[in-house]
Each structure stands twice: as C-alpha cells, then as structure tokens.
Amino acid sequence: DAGVIQSPRHEVTEMGQEVTLRCKPISGHDYLFWYRQTMMRGLELLIYFNNNVPIDDSGMPEDRFSAKMPNASFSTLKIQPSEPRDSAVYFCASSPGRGWTYEQYFGPGTRLTVT
Amino acid sequence: DQQVKQNSPSLSVQEGRISILNCDYTNSMFDYFLWYKKYPAEGPTFLISISSIKDKNEDGRFTVFLNKSAKHLSLHIVPSQPGDSAVYFCAGGYGQNFVFGPGTRLSVLP
Numbered sequence: 001d002a003g004v005i006q007s008p009r010h011e012v013t014e015m016g017q018e019v020t021l022r023c024k025p026i027s028g029h030d031y032l033f034w035y036r037q038t039m040m041r042g043l044e045l046l047i048y049f050n051n052n053v054p055i056d057d058s059g060m061p062e063d064r065f066s067a068k069m070p071n072a073s074f075s076t077l078k079i080q081p082s083e084p085r086d087s088a089v090y091f092c093a094s095s096p097g098r099g100w101t102y103e104q105y106f107g108p109g110t111r112l113t114v115t
Numbered sequence: 116d117q118q119v120k121q122n123s124p125s126l127s128v129q130e131g132r133i134s135i136l137n138c139d140y141t142n143s144m145f146d147y148f149l150w151y152k153k154y155p156a157e158g159p160t161f162l163i164s165i166s167s168i169k170d171k172n173e174d175g176r177f178t179v180f181l182n183k184s185a186k187h188l189s190l191h192i193v194p195s196q197p198g199d200s201a202v203y204f205c206a207g208g209y210g211q212n213f214v215f216g217p218g219t220r221l222s223v224l225p
Binding site: 004035039040041042043044045056091093099100103104105106107108109 | 117121147149156157158159160161164166204206208210212213214215216217218
C-alpha cells in the first residue's frame with residue numbers, strides 16, 4: 001500500500017481565498033483523522049471520521065473550517081475564507097481502529113501558507 | 116490549556132549517549148501514552164506506547180518510563196544515533212481520545 005496520500009504538498013494562497021486539502025486513507029482503514037501542526041500548539045486533532053461519518057469535530061477551530069468524507073477512499077478539509085493564522089501543516093491520518101492499540105498512519109502533510 | 120506539555124523545544128545529544136525526552140500531563144484521565152517520531156517533510160510515525168497501569172515499557176533502544184504520581188513520562192534512547200534526529204511528540208489518551216504535545220526536536224551529533 002502507498003500509505004496515506006495527501007495533496008497538495010504545499011499550498012500558498014491569499015487571505016480570503018478558499019483552500020481545499022485532500023486525503024486518501026489507507027485502504028481498509030475505518031478511521032480518518034485531520035490534524036493541524038503549529039509551532040505553538042503542536043499537533044491538534046481537528047476532526048475524525050468513522051466509516052465516513054464525522055464523529056468528533058470539536059477541534060475544528062471555526063465555522064470557516066469544514067471537512068467531508070464522501071466515500072471510504074477520499075476526504076477533504078476546506079477553509080473558506082482563509083486567514084494568515086491558518087498557516088500551518090495539515091496532516092491526515094488513518095487507522096484500522098480507534099484507541100491506543102491501533103496505530104495511526106500519517107500522511108506527509110500539506111504545508112499551507114496564507115499571505 | 117495544554118493537557119500535554121513538552122517543555123524542552125529542542126535537545127542536542129552526542130552520538131552514543133543517552134537521550135532523555137520529557138513529557139508532563141495534566142489530565143488524570145489519561146490511561147495510555149504514546150510517542151511518535153517525525154522527520155522533516157514526513158508525517159509522524161508511531162514509536163512506542165505505555166499503558167497507565169505500567170511504569171516502564173521497552174522496545175530495543177527505546178524505553179518509556181511513566182510516573183503517574185508526578186504526571187510525568189520520559190522517553191529514553193540508548194544509545195542515540197544520528198538517525199534518531201527528529202521531532203518527538205508525546206501523547207496522552209483515554210478511551211477514544213488522545214492529545215499530542217507540542218514536540219521536542221532531538222539532534223544527535225556525530
């Protein structure tokens with residue numbers, strides 16, 4: 001398996017623009033997670049899905065953020081409108097289960113820069 | 116409020132010596148802890164875990180120690196190798212939830 005795939009790897013956009021980040025989880029994994037990494041706060045869980053259904057979105061910072069998982073092999077994280085403070089690395093991860101006995105496999109991340 | 120703290124943003128160690136990465140937590144509900152390692156331009160990868168009912172878990176060169184009374188855990192790497200240079204994230208969890216710390220950047224000098 002190719003692992004978790006994320007695109008784009010880098011995104012530079014202007015404030016106010018819409019940004020869409022994409023993720024393809026590992027086939028057969030029932031859980032998908034979106035994280036954001038910043039220098040100040042480290043890795044923060046934004047939202048996670050189980051069998052394509054959003055389970056916990058309490059980490060989504062604002063209504064400007066939305067995430068979807070239309071099928072088992074694809075998820076998007078959308079920011080509209082984007083702001084400079086959204087600049088961070090966004091990771092997608094997938095797992096065959098939830099909880100500490102199940103390893104989360106991370107993608108390489110998308111580095112977002114909002115100017 | 117950060118539930119998981121890694122107060123050392125960076126650490127430098129000589130090759131062959133011991134690396135000790137520290138982590139403190141505030142949430143007494145955590146019943147397991149994880150360490151992930153991250154290389155530049157890559158996603159984090161799982162390294163080692165420990166249940167809250169244990170005080171030590173060892174896997175090769177990596178050992179994690181847990182002191183529940185102090186709400187403190189540490190990751191020991193012995194001996195340290197240049198390939199261990201990475202950012203190390205500590206995470207605490209309970210049930211379906213876990214929380215990562217901000218990470219510590221380890222540099223192992225040849």
